[in-house]
Amino acid sequence: MLTQSEIIAGIKTLDELCPIHKTNLIQLDRVVKIAGEEKPRKPSPFCPECIKEQNEKQEQEEVEKHLNAGIYQKTYNVFMRDSTIPEKLNDATFDNFIAETAEENKLLVFAQGQVDKYLDGMTGNTLITGSPGIGKSHLSIAIAKALNEGYRSKGEPKSVLFVNLTEKIKQIKEGWNYGKGASLTEFELVDQLKNVDFLILDDLGAKNAVVSPKSDWEQDLLFDVLNSRENTIINTNLNAAELKTVYNERNYSRILQGLEGNSFKSFTIKDKRYSINSLKAKIAQN
Structure with a gap:
């Protein structure tokens, strides 16, 4: 050499x-x-x-x-790294959502349309309300995935996060009981939920046997998050009256922020309760 x-x-x-x-x-x-x-x-x-x-x-x-x-660590990678997606819905997309009725097809079209609106620059919340088991979580995950991939394709990666707030609050309360063994603190959760570009809240205020107001602490936590955000996608099995019961006026108004033309309500679709495996079987049959 x-x-x-x-x-x-x-x-x-x-x-x-x-x-x-x-x-x-x-x-x-x-x-x-x-x-x-x-x-x-x-x-x-x-x-x-x-x-x-x-x-x-x-x-x-x-x-x-x-x-x-x-x-990418702060944007595109957030969805897969930090989201809490149920294992049975890991593969949920628009393509494997089975719309068997006209109402279900309207719900699917609505969800797809919201992605297009956000990618075109819309700001404001999206709210999907309806009975349990109609596919709200499935479509919310599909929205999250489409936003994550859509903004990456545009060369403008955004942070997208899908969480079940009830489960996150349980983690915080466990920390109260176990002290230093806490896996999540209130500060960490609020900071995470406030700062992502798109937050998807799954099954907000999940209905129990008795519909009752959340504690002042939970009310303040949710307000702290929603009051700092522009784009929050929410699904819930609570109707309007129940949302007003569960959440105080401040939170209710933040949930409704920018909802004109961006909400879908259905309490007539039957409980689908399907898993991705059963969906794949249905798709194979069609």
Whole structure:
């Protein structure tokens, strides 16, 4: 292998000019073994300015690669890393949502339309209300996935997060009981939910046997989150009257923020209660 001083000593300046930079081409004036070639030969002439630009471009690409990795950590990667998706709905998409009635098809079209609106720059909340088991969670996950992929395709990756707030609150309360063994603190949860670009709240205020107001602490936590946000997608099995009972006026008004034309209500669709496996079986039959 040639040393740097040997390479410099063996370089010859040619009369031929680079068509781009109009500078003299140079060439190593000796026969050497070229990687991948059997016979040794003199290397082809080259322009030092072209080589310099190429090196600078490669350096810039490496810098951008690392910057993009950092950006993705805070945006596109959030959905798969931090969302709490039920295992049976891991593969939920618009394509495997089975719409067997006209109402179910309207629900599917509505969900797909909300994605288009957000990708076109709309701000405001989306609310899907309806009986348990009609596919609200399935479609909410599909919305989250479509937003995550859609913004990446546009070259504008956003942070999208799907969570069940009831489950997250349980984690916080467990921390109250177990102290240092807490897996999640109130500060961590609020900070996470406030700062993502798109927050999908699954099964908000899940209905129990008795519909009753949430505690002041839960009311304040939800208000802290919703009051700091523009785009929140919510599904719930509570009707309007029940939402007003469960949540105070401040939270109710934040849930309704920007909802004109962005809500879907159905308490007539039958309980579907399907798993992805049963969906795949249905699709295979069709």
